[in-house]
Amino acid sequence: MGAGVNPMDDELPALGVGLGFRPPFLADLFRNRRGVDFLEITADHYLDAPPEKLDELKLLADHFPIIPHALDLSIGSAEGMDDDYLEALAGLVERLNPPWWSEHLAFTRAGGVAIGHLAPLPRTREAVDVVARNVERIRGRIATPLILENITATIDLPGAELDEPEFLSMVLDQTGCGWLCDVTNLYTNAENRGRDPMAELDRWPWGRAVQFHFAGGHRQGGTLIDSHAHTTPPEVWRLLDEAARRAPVRGIILERDENLPPMADLLDELDRARAIARRYERWA
Amino acid sequence: MGLAAIQAALARLAIDPTWRDRFYRDPIAVGAEVGLSPTEALALAESDRRPIDEFAASLHRKRRAQIRRTLPIAVRALGDRYGRLFDRYAHEAPPRGSRADLDDALGFVAALNSFPETDRPPWFPDLARYELAWQLAARTGIWPVVRLFRFPVGRLIHLPLAAEVTPAPTLAIWWRPSPRSRLRHVLFPLPRR
Numbered sequence: 001m002g003a004g005v006n007p008m009d010d011e012l013p014a015l016g017v018g019l020g021f022r023p024p025f026l027a028d029l030f031r032n033r034r035g036v037d038f039l040e041i042t043a044d045h046y047l048d049a050p051p052e053k054l055d056e057l058k059l060l061a062d063h064f065p066i067i068p069h070a071l072d073l074s075i076g077s078a079e080g081m082d083d084d085y086l087e088a089l090a091g092l093v094e095r096l097n098p099p100w101w102s103e104h105l106a107f108t109r110a111g112g113v114a115i116g117h118l119a120p121l122p123r124t125r126e127a128v129d130v131v132a133r134n135v136e137r138i139r140g141r142i143a144t145p146l147i148l149e150n151i152t153a154t155i156d157l158p159g160a161e162l163d164e165p166e167f168l169s170m171v172l173d174q175t176g177c178g179w180l181c182d183v184t185n186l187y188t189n190a191e192n193r194g195r196d197p198m199a200e201l202d203r204w205p206w207g208r209a210v211q212f213h214f215a216g217g218h219r220q221g222g223t224l225i226d227s228h229a230h231t232t233p234p235e236v237w238r239l240l241d242e243a244a245r246r247a248p249v250r251g252i253i254l255e256r257d258e259n260l261p262p263m264a265d266l267l268d269e270l271d272r273a274r275a276i277a278r279r280y281e282r283w284a
Numbered sequence: 285m286g287l288a289a290i291q292a293a294l295a296r297l298a299i300d301p302t303w304r305d306r307f308y309r310d311p312i313a314v315g316a317e318v319g320l321s322p323t324e325a326l327a328l329a330e331s332d333r334r335p336i337d338e339f340a341a342s343l344h345r346k347r348r349a350q351i352r353r354t355l356p357i358a359v360r361a362l363g364d365r366y367g368r369l370f371d372r373y374a375h376e377a378p379p380r381g382s383r384a385d386l387d388d389a390l391g392f393v394a395a396l397n398s399f400p401e402t403d404r405p406p407w408f409p410d411l412a413r414y415e416l417a418w419q420l421a422a423r424t425g426i427w428p429v430v431r432l433f434r435f436p437v438g439r440l441i442h443l444p445l446a447a448e449v450t451p452a453p454t455l456a457i458w459w460r461p462s463p464r465s466r467l468r469h470v471l472f473p474l475p476r477r
Contacts, residue, residue, distance in 0.1 A: 050422035051464050078288035111292025111318055116379040116388075117343040119294055126287045154335040157290060158327040223338065 014283035015251035028263035038065040047088040076107040120153035123167040147178035165203035178210035209247035215255040229258035289319035299378040358412040421458030428459035
């Protein structure tokens, strides 16, 4: 299966605990360099970017390990992926030379339409095959290990043959990709479907987890929204602890997009995540 | 269920409110437009519609916020009117292109001219075009970007929406002397005809 991802492989370095980079963080990041081990950048922001934006990326890359996180490759599209996007993404990954990079297990383009939003895949064997085919094509262009993120989804498309853990496990097995486990998304999906995430912990493919995301969302009309707009809630901290106990994780990223707090508050959350990873001896 | 067809259907349901309403009224005929079999169309139509509507609403909010980030000066000038104007634009126009932060803003700015002047002052489309041109010019490499405006766009940035402005044709040029150099910009007032 090509260059598969085995998180236990010594070649995947432990990056520690870091932030999903957003431009408002820039100045505070350099004032608090020691509290942030690595950064995850939104790859799309640097694909068709002006020189000023590329200067920003160089500045970040000179001081932090950087993981590119892509949004719009549409890895689950039955109609295939956009060649220009893949080419631009390959150029970015080549430029940064990260130990791994990530995308979402989702689709964003179909029927000639760019949705501009992560859409859930039907949990079918056909969808697994399509993802595997697209990943093979990606590997022809990007040799760096790819890890796939579980998304939030309120839509359950008809015709599902697999449940969430089965679908993810089958995709990772068939593609050889690692797992970017968004712990908040696991919690959000379970909560919105009335399930207990702690009760189904042993069904997830923890051995494939390379990186975690965590964040806080909000409720809207009874639905939990993964808005990255609030402090991480206690339920997600408990799930993160259980995830770190089970997974050979190499990096943990806090995501915050809205309602930005002082950097000190974000650093407190990073310290707490770092303590969890150290408790299970995930890195020195 | 055919993956390509179900994905095409979900994409249309998410971005096109008119198609969404048509689909739920006549799933078999409308679903066939994207390749759904009658069985597939009925299965999709009979599943819970609420999450589909929430997904579409979430995309709508994301587009509105994205244009606000791309055109902060123009959107701030519009104040409370922005939401209403965006809703009108988005109802007619699905998401555009693959550059999420630019293509929808291009569509919104193009649509501004079709909105009645009771909803925005005559100079407002020039302000939005001017702000958008900065974004485009920043990404255009060494090729210059040239735009002609009806109003003195350099002044518009600081004006309240209620301000009355006399038209004064203005030529705007952006360029980079080399691919890595800073973006340069100049405005030329033109004689009125």
